[in-house]
Amino acid sequence: MNKTMTTASLALALGAALTVAASPAFAADSAADKEKCYGVALKGKNDCKAGAGTSCAGTSKTDYQGNAWTLVPKGTCEKTVSSTSPTGKGQLAEFKEKKA
Amino acid sequence: MSAQRHFAEAVLAAEPLCPPGLMAWNGSDPARRFAVYRNNVMVSLIDALADSYPVTQDLVGEEFFRAMARLFVRTHPPRSPVLALYGAGLAEFIEGFAPAAVLPYLADVARLEMLRVQAWHAADAAPLGLADFAALLENAPALAATGFDLHPSLAVLRSAHAVVSLWAAHQAQDGTPDLTAVDPALPESALVLRIGIDVEIRRIPCATAQFILHLQQGLAFGAAAQFALDTEPAFDLPAVLGMLICGGAIINLCQPRREPA
Incomplete structure (x- = not known):
């Protein structure tokens, strides 16, 4: 609470930022040397790609049942620290063992 | 209720009940044909969610994710034909x-992933150039009362969990995230910004997140900077401005739309 943003300190900060922004290291990485390219949408993010949104995607999948809710999360989270776990880690692995 | 409404509800209903009045062109059982259609609608929407939320899916596993997505689709059917932006409410659903x-932390990871998708599809906007800021410096007394319009793709997420570290760990090229160094209970803030054609996600300090949010809400530069400095004495204003200017995040100067709280 002891520092105050004066007009001078704001101007100094902006001036310093501009100096950094104008340096070649940043300029080379700027958006200016890229162009927006249509038709190369991120995977799965366009509207008519085979996959998400096309009816053919559905036919080979099995129907999950409502009882899937007895499942517990699995996967990479097993390696993650967990505050709700008695051991602090590996709680999900324990759940998986119970289920097996 | 209209026939269309009957049909739409039957498509997403938990039980496969064929809506009345359906006929198949070749005389085959309409209930069976309808069941195929139902399955295709559901699976394609679940696939769309899996495409938009890859890290969320990684965190819980595919089976769990798809079962959860199925419930979400039933209660949150698409409101728009734009599939790319479908599923914006998944984070709230997860909560x-x-x-x-x-x-x-799962809901906030999902939130971050949706912000990334939205940033990808946000409108283009030409950023201010160095000359514009240099001109602003010429009139230093007006600086504090100036507001900044930020890029449409820019978003800030403040989380009580290590969302950026969790997300970043799942971007490993070889597909095996190393989460041993991540403590999900540490609060993190994320800056989401499309630079050129790439959406960047960066971890930013809490005071920086607050500063950018204040600018986005229309607070004047001076007031936003003062607020950040009061919260965090080590707030590095030149670095934050440098990051915003280099990323093309400031697109216009404006009149402040809000008074300091």
């Missing part, structure tokens, strides 16, 4: 979804 409660 109320008891089986996911053991992963308290």
